[in-house]
Amino acid sequence: MRRTTLRSLAGIAALTTLALTGCGTQQGLADDSPAAAGPAERTITAKRLARLTQPHEQTGMTLLEGPLLDAKGRLLVVDVTAPAGEPKMIRVDVRTGKGTPFHTDERGAYTSAQYSPHDGRIYLTDYAHGEIVSLAPGGGDRQVFFTGKVDGAAMHPDDLAFDRSGNLYVSDSRGLSEGTAEGRVVRISRDGKKATVLADKLAATNGISFDAEYRGLWFSELTENRISYLRLDDQGEVTSRHTAIRVDGGLAQTDSIAVDADGNLYQGLHGRAAMAVYDRHGARLATVEVPARHRGLESATNVAITPGGTRAYLTVSGPAGGYVYTFDALAEGIRQSNGG
Template sequence: MRRITIRVLAGLAAAGMLTLTGCGTQPAATADGEPAATAGRTITAERLARLTRPHEETGMTLLEGPLLDERGRLLVVDVTAPAGEPKVIRVDVERGRGTPFHTDDRGAYTSAQFSPHDGRIYLTDYAHGEIVSLAPGGGDRRVFFTGEVDGAPMNPDDLAFDREGHLYVSDSRGLTEGTAEGRLVRIDRNGEKATVLAEDLAAPNGISFDEEYRGLWFSELTENRVSYLRLDAQGEAASRHTAIRVDGGIAQTDSIAVDAEGNLYQGLHGRPAMAVYDRHGARLATVEVPARHKGLESATNVAITPGGTRAYMTVSGPAGGYVYTFDALGQGIRQSNGG
C-alpha cells in the first residue's frame, strides 16, 4: 500500500476523539449531598506497554482492535504496519511486552474480533475491502468476504457479531471524498449473503451491539455523532435515530465498546481520550492519559476483561503505539472485547 493511502486510511480508521467540556476530577453534588451522576468524572489511565514506533515506510503507527483471548492475552492490530512487520501483536499484559502474532504483505487491518460461531479471529481490511480470518493461535489466513455489496465495494472498518455469529460491519465508503456514502452491512456467518442495513452515512466507524443484543450503536466519523439502530428478530433494521451528539472540536468519533451495564466507551481520534456515556446518552466520565505523556493523538478503542473491569485502551501518535489501562465502570462482555 502506498504511503499516501496509508495516511488517508489512518485518518479514517482511527476515528474519534471527543472533546468534553466541564470536566473536573470530582463529581458534583446534588442538593441532598449525594454525588450527581458522574458527569464531571475524569479517569486517568496508566501506561502498560509501548508496542510500536512510527514505521519508516508509512510514517506513522496506529493501534486498534484490542481483543482478549481465553487466556487473558491481548491482541491488537497496527493499521499502518508495512509488509513483513507485525500487523497483529500479542501482548502479555502481566509483563507489558508485545510479540508478533501475524503479518502478511497485504492487509491494512482496522479491527479484530473472535467469532462465536467458529472461534476464529476476524479482521477487517479497510484498504482492500476484505474481511479475513485467522486461526485462534494465528496463521491459516482465509478471506471470508470480498467484493461488492449492492453494486459498490466496501471499506470495512469495525465489526460486531451477534449471538449466532453473523457479522455487522461499518463500511466507511466516501470518507476520502467527504461524501455520505457509508453503510452498515450485515454478512451472514457463512459469508454468502450481504445486506445493507443503513446507508448514506457519514463515514461510519465504531459499531457495537448493546448489552442485550437488541440493537447496534454506531458512530459517524465526519458528523461526530452516535446513532442507535434497533433490529428485528431477523437481524434486519427496524428503526434508527441519533442518540448522542459529540462536541469533539478537532477530534472525531472512533470505535465503540459496551460494558455489562450498557455504558458506551467512545474512542476518540485527535485527542488521546475516551468518553463514557450511559445508554440514555448521559456522559459519565472521560478517560484520559496523563498530560505529561506527549506525542499521543488518539485513543481508538478499548477491551474490558470479560467478567472483570480492567480495561486496555489503544493509544497512538508520533510517540508510538501504546496500551494504557484503567478500571472500567462496568464489567466486560463480548461487546467490550474487540470489534
C-alpha cells in the same frame, strides 16, 4: 520519502490505499431527560502499560487498533499501518507489557479484530482492500471470508460486531476521502454468502457494537461526530434508527465503540488521546485521559475490557508510537467490549 499524516486518514482508525503507498458533552437532550439527571462527569486517568510500535519508515506512522483478549487473558492488537513483513497483529502479555509478533502478511491493512462466537476464529477487517479475513485462534491459516461489492459498491470495512449466532455487522466507511455521506452498516451472514445493507447515506461509519441485550446496534459517524442507534428484530432486520448522542469532540472525531455489562458506551476519539464514556441514555459519565505529560499521542481508538472484570486496555497512538494504556472501567467487560 513522503510521510503519511493522520490527517490523510481523515481521522478514522483505518488506512487508505494512498496512505499505504506513502501518498464533551452530549447535546440534544431535554433538561428533564434521564441523561440530564444522571451523575456528574468524572475524569479517569489511564496508566501506561506498554509501548508496542514506533512510526514505520515506509508509512510514516503507526496506528494501533482492535484490542482483543483471548481465553488466556492475553491481549491482541492490530497495527493498521504496519508494512508487509512487520507484525500486523501483536500479542501482549498484560502482566509485563511485553509484545510479541502474532501475525503478518503481505497485504492486509487491518482496522479491527474480534473472535466469532460461531467458529472461534479471529476475524479482521481489511479497510484498504475491502475484505474481511479470518485467522485460526492461535494465528495462521489466513482465509478470505468476504470480498467483493455489496449492492454494486465496494466496501471499506472498518469495525465489526457479531450477533449471538455469528452473523457479522460491519461499519462500511465509504465516502471518507471524498467527504461524502456514502457510509453504510452491512450485515454479512455467518457463512459469508449473503450481504445486506441495513443503513446507508452515513458520514464515514466507524465504530459499531451491539448493546448489552443484543436489541440493537450503536454506530458512530466520524465526520459528523455522532452516535446513532439501529434497533433490530429477531431476524436482524432494522425496525428503527435515530441519532442518539452528539459528541462534542472539538478537533477530535468519533472512532470505535465498546459496550460494558451495564450498557455504557466507550467512544474512542481520533485526534485526542482520550475516550468518552456515556450511559445508554446519552449522559456523559466520564472521560478517560492519557496524562498530559505523555506527549506525542494523538488518538485513542478502541478499548478491550476484561470479560467478567473491569480491567480495561486502551489502544493509543501518535508520533511517539503505539501504546497500550490501562484503566478501571465503569462496569465489567462482555463480548461487546472485547474486540470489534
